[in-house]
Amino acid sequence: MSPDADVIDINPARHQRVLMLSWEYPPVLVGGLGRHVHALSVALAAAGHEVTVVTRHTEGAPLEEYADGVRVVRAAEDPVTFPLATSSLLAWTMAFNHTLTRAALRATESGSYDVIHAHDWLVAHTAVTLAEHLDLPLVTTIHATEAGRHQGWLPEEMNRTIHGVEHWLSNASTRLVACSGYMRDQVATLFDVPDGLIDVVPNGVDDRAWHARPRAVAAARARFAGDGPLIGYAGRLVYEKGVQHLVDALPHLRERHPGLRVVIAGDGPYRDELVDRARQLNLGDTVRFAGFLDATQLPAVLAATDATVVPSLYEPFGMVALEAAAAGAPLAVARTGGLAEIVEPGVTGVTFPHSDPDALAGAVGSLLGDDVFARRVARRARRMVGERYGWATIAARTAATYATARREHGPVRVRRAAARLAGGRRAVVIPEGNLLAVGGAAC
Secondary structure (H helix, E strand, O other): OOOOHHHOOOOOOOOOEEEEEOOOEOOEOOOHHHHHHHHHHHHHHHOOOEEEEEEEOOOOOOOEEEEOOEEEEEEOOOOOOOOOOOOOHHHHHHHHHHHHHHHHHHHHOOOOOOEEEEEOHHHHHHHHHHHHHHOOOEEEEEOOOHHHHOOOOOOOHHHHHHHHHHHHHHHHOOEEEEOOHHHHHHHHHHHOOOHHHEEEOOOOOOHHHHOOOHHHHHHHHHHHOOOOOEEEEEOOOOHHHOHHHHHHHHHHHHHHOOOOEEEEEOOOOOHHHHHHHHHHOOOOOOEEEEEOOOOOOHHHHHHHOOEEEEOOOOOOOOHHHHHHHHHOOOEEEEOOOOHHHHOOEOOOEEEEOOOOHHHHHHHHHHHHOOHHHHHHHHHHHHHHHHHHOOHHHHHHHHHHHHHHHHHHHHHHHHHHHHHHHHOOOOOEEOOOOOEEOOOOOOO
């Protein structure tokens, strides 16, 4: 950057050069992060910003390409370390960051950048190295935290190490992005970051991609519904998604709504336990585990439901709620995390306390028992998605964070240099009574 950069009037609407770091990006899609980074990058490019994404390579993908207006640079695997002779995620991450750093440095040889944007702890070492080496502001999006995923309990060495890396990355960043007010508060508390340095920028959704054709909706209804109402769930089958509480609520719901059917779309390590629980409750004719449904199938299935349930125990944002709303499904969501910020009870859906099958049944029953009410909240939710969560809006808010980080970059460096001279190391306190001291410069 130019030595005069700090006196330039930085306008977020003007052209900014962004170096984005993500461990997944199409065609590598493991969860929602890769889709988020892709959609954000494309929206930033469409707004006139210059975006380079540095990510992992996968067989069949080019090492470098321009796609959807975005320059994509993929880190080639090191022949000695890939595949690693271990199943350790931490070892894999360290090896991956070595290749990612070299790929990112090669990307900078053809031009300069204004800001680095990192996504989650898996790219932490590359992000901090580049920010220091290139003297650039670092913006980091914390999509979720290890402590949050485990409800404050970090029992294993790997959990504690990941938490330490998250703490280090958060404090090494000029600014942080959180997807909800809930996540902002969690990040500020867990990582000892002033909440004034954390911008809330929600995830976005392309609502048009979730508008299914009437014929497809009718086909989904014929496939999954019976003579009564249809309830839907979409997401990973893991404990923190709370699907077990939906299953436990079904006997009560089935009693009140004859012919009830439930479609559970998704897969994960908790599937076998959920199947066993459904069998114990004699729900074999009621519940269908549909497995993974792709983007051509899921919008129609959600649109076909009389209620889509998001029963999560922990949900930093709640992307599936936006997607279901965009598809036109009436929403019943747990009143937790970012979900509580998306759904306004009685206006854009209904809510219930998480981990409470009886309350879940009551909330879902209010939708199933009043079709006029259900369709009214579904229409309002669909309109809300288009107004608040379009990717052009999200890109503009992200660009504003970049501009703020560029203005703050110099003062932040001075403060951190003073902190290093003071030799301070901070302790991290995990809530819920579980204490863990982690050095501020962990890993």
